[in-house]
Amino acid sequence: MLPPFTPLDPDFDARVRASFDKQAVMSTIGARLTRVAPGEVTIELPFRRDLTQQHGFLHAGIVATIVDSACGYAALTLMPHDAAVLTAEYKVNLLAPASGDVFVARASVLKSGKTLTVARGDAFAVGADEKIVATMLATIMTVRDRGIRD
Amino acid sequence: MLPPFTPLDPDFDARVRASFDKQAVMSTIGARLTRVAPGEVTIELPFRRDLTQQHGFLHAGIVATIVDSACGYAALTLMPHDAAVLTAEYKVNLLAPASGDVFVARASVLKSGKTLTVARGDAFAVGADEKIVATMLATIMTVRDRGIRD
Amino acid sequence: MLPPFTPLDPDFDARVRASFDKQAVMSTIGARLTRVAPGEVTIELPFRRDLTQQHGFLHAGIVATIVDSACGYAALTLMPHDAAVLTAEYKVNLLAPASGDVFVARASVLKSGKTLTVARGDAFAVGADEKIVATMLATIMTVRDRGIRD
Amino acid sequence: MLPPFTPLDPDFDARVRASFDKQAVMSTIGARLTRVAPGEVTIELPFRRDLTQQHGFLHAGIVATIVDSACGYAALTLMPHDAAVLTAEYKVNLLAPASGDVFVARASVLKSGKTLTVARGDAFAVGADEKIVATMLATIMTVRDRGIRD
Numbered sequence: 001m002l003p004p005f006t007p008l009d010p011d012f013d014a015r016v017r018a019s020f021d022k023q024a025v026m027s028t029i030g031a032r033l034t035r036v037a038p039g040e041v042t043i044e045l046p047f048r049r050d051l052t053q054q055h056g057f058l059h060a061g062i063v064a065t066i067v068d069s070a071c072g073y074a075a076l077t078l079m080p081h082d083a084a085v086l087t088a089e090y091k092v093n094l095l096a097p098a099s100g101d102v103f104v105a106r107a108s109v110l111k112s113g114k115t116l117t118v119a120r121g122d123a124f125a126v127g128a129d130e131k132i133v134a135t136m137l138a139t140i141m142t143v144r145d146r147g148i149r150d
Numbered sequence: 151m152l153p154p155f156t157p158l159d160p161d162f163d164a165r166v167r168a169s170f171d172k173q174a175v176m177s178t179i180g181a182r183l184t185r186v187a188p189g190e191v192t193i194e195l196p197f198r199r200d201l202t203q204q205h206g207f208l209h210a211g212i213v214a215t216i217v218d219s220a221c222g223y224a225a226l227t228l229m230p231h232d233a234a235v236l237t238a239e240y241k242v243n244l245l246a247p248a249s250g251d252v253f254v255a256r257a258s259v260l261k262s263g264k265t266l267t268v269a270r271g272d273a274f275a276v277g278a279d280e281k282i283v284a285t286m287l288a289t290i291m292t293v294r295d296r297g298i299r300d
Numbered sequence: 301m302l303p304p305f306t307p308l309d310p311d312f313d314a315r316v317r318a319s320f321d322k323q324a325v326m327s328t329i330g331a332r333l334t335r336v337a338p339g340e341v342t343i344e345l346p347f348r349r350d351l352t353q354q355h356g357f358l359h360a361g362i363v364a365t366i367v368d369s370a371c372g373y374a375a376l377t378l379m380p381h382d383a384a385v386l387t388a389e390y391k392v393n394l395l396a397p398a399s400g401d402v403f404v405a406r407a408s409v410l411k412s413g414k415t416l417t418v419a420r421g422d423a424f425a426v427g428a429d430e431k432i433v434a435t436m437l438a439t440i441m442t443v444r445d446r447g448i449r450d
Numbered sequence: 451m452l453p454p455f456t457p458l459d460p461d462f463d464a465r466v467r468a469s470f471d472k473q474a475v476m477s478t479i480g481a482r483l484t485r486v487a488p489g490e491v492t493i494e495l496p497f498r499r500d501l502t503q504q505h506g507f508l509h510a511g512i513v514a515t516i517v518d519s520a521c522g523y524a525a526l527t528l529m530p531h532d533a534a535v536l537t538a539e540y541k542v543n544l545l546a547p548a549s550g551d552v553f554v555a556r557a558s559v560l561k562s563g564k565t566l567t568v569a570r571g572d573a574f575a576v577g578a579d580e581k582i583v584a585t586m587l588a589t590i591m592t593v594r595d596r597g598i599r600d
Contacts, residue, residue, distance in 0.1 A: 019204045020204075022203075022204035023202070023203050023204050023209065024199060024200050024201065024202045024203075025200065025201045025202060025203065025209040025211070025212060027200075028200040028201060049174060050174050050175065050177075050178040051174065051175045051178060052173070052174045052175060053172075053173045053174075053175065053219075054169045054170075054172035054173050054300060055234070055298050059173065059175040059215060059219075060215075060218055060237050061175070061211060061212070061214050061215025061216070061218045061219065062175060062211070062215065064211050064214055064215070064218075065209060065210075065211025065212065065214070065215065066211070068210055068211045068214075069203075069209075069211065084205070086244075087210050087244055088243065088244060088538075088566055088589060089241065089242060089243040089244060089539065089568075089589055090241070090242060091239065091240070091241035091242075091391040091437060091541055092239060092240060092241075093238065093239040093410075093411075093418045093437060093439060094236075094237055094238060094239060095410070095411040095418060096411070110393075110395070110432075110435060111393075111395040111396070111432070115565060115591070116538055116591065118393045118395060118435070118539075120435075132410070132411070135410060135418070135420075135437065137391060137393060137435065137437045139393060139538060139539055139589060141565070141566065148205050150204060238388075238416055238439060239389065239418075239439055241391055241541040241587060243560075243561075243568045243587060243589060245560070245561040245568060246561070260543075260545070260582070260585060261543075261545040261546070261582070265415060265441070266388055266441065268389075268543045268545060268585070270585075282560075282561070285560060285568070285570075285587065287541060287543060287585065287587045289388060289389055289439060289543060291415070291416065319504045320504075322503075322504035323502070323503050323504050323509065324499060324500050324501065324502045324503075325500065325501045325502060325503065325509040325511070325512060327500075328500040328501060349474060350474050350475065350477075350478040351474065351475045351478060352473070352474045352475060353472075353473050353474075353475065353519075354469045354470075354472035354473050354600060355534070355598050359473065359475040359515060359519075360515075360518055360537050361475070361511060361512070361514050361515025361516070361518045361519065362475060362511070362515065364511050364514055364515070364518075365509060365510075365511025365512065365514070365515065366511070368510055368511045368514075369503075369509075369511065384505070386544075387510050387544055388543065388544060389541065389542060389543040389544060390541070390542060391539065391540070391541035391542075392539060392540060392541075393538065393539040394536075394537055394538060394539060448505050450504060
């Protein structure tokens, strides 16, 4: 259903991975970038008790953090090499308590525009089985000439 | 502009603080609950380099994490004593790069219903001055009879 | 990717169609309910000049109106027979100018809960070709015992 | 709480009113532009039975249509004279059934950027008393050099 995308920057994979490595919060929470493809990115996060909310589930904000990063980097795969990526806004629905061993955030670009990109991302909890725990719709901005890059 | 709210649970303040203390992620990132009032909650988070994104700003997901918790607890102040609070969904607009010394998330209930509560929350970056960096609109559910409490 | 759904009400099709027929605004704008299946609904709207915004495209609010109705009725297909459907909130991204001969809103339930249902809906403009013009993520509430029904 | 805004286009009032008059859907549903100020716009819509949903309330999509237009025009008041306004996305929470004699949508710009503007809008139902029925958070884009203007 999604269109095939042709990256403007042939080095998109290395660029996304380098930028991810600069997100200090990702190593702080233990998230890993596990897949980069044109218009698609996957990030994984093993469960950790120090990231939970009051009922012992992964905090919704942490779930959103990895889905947001996945959406932003999915957008970045399609941006020109001198651009920086900036999340303008997102909306997330929490669909089930985030209980599981590993959380997987998968994002895909729905529409890639010159200035704005719209991406969808889902978070899955993987344990004995796999279930969806959150879904996001995000608007990402291509930023140029502001002294930042990705 | 907001209606005055009368809490159903006279011990709402202690209950919110106790629940916040059980959110392991809050102490992990260094967030503090600084104000609890009927329908209103404030959470503060000092800047930390290990919570940043690739350009050195606080990661949008971390900003959203504290605003989401503030919205949820603002809703909890008005819930009956045997209820648990659950964020159904939220939308957040990132208005400016999250640079500053301290981040303050202020949430207020806009509408308190039997099942659903709608809250608004803003995040401010405080340093030499104070500026708004994010605004959220959240839908929170009152959960009863599911074996969880706050 | 979506789970198969089993409707609680065997008469869901007739019930959805009867409720749609009571939405006066649908006949006012010329929208038709063209498909009802468990967890899925399609609504179509031919272009009309008197529903446009200032650049001659279908107004975003009208696009959202048919997608919102499609999401709500997709949710209703899975609700018990004595329930009423209520949209709690939605978020919509406008992806392209709504120009075309006919607009098709397709909605699917992503998660069906006892109280809340989350549905996704897309709007397509159909003319010489078909293009996506909007995507929505909606939260719908199952309402019972409030004196309304669908 | 909102910053005072200085319009870039001294003729913003006339420009907003002229653009509103070109929105055919506004006259179709009977909406009127009742206030234009820097960063703020009010639109009113008298109740009409032919705009209702199945329970006899104004359809949520129609409520959103006037709040969306109010947000877009609030943004336009601050844009340069050669720009066109485009809603990128919005999220709306429906807070109460839209029953009343007149519906009033009031929007204010929260953040006005070069490319993106974020606005909040509320809809009130006015009858024997006034109650809030919806609240919106919208992202609006300043469009230039695409052959459209407002």
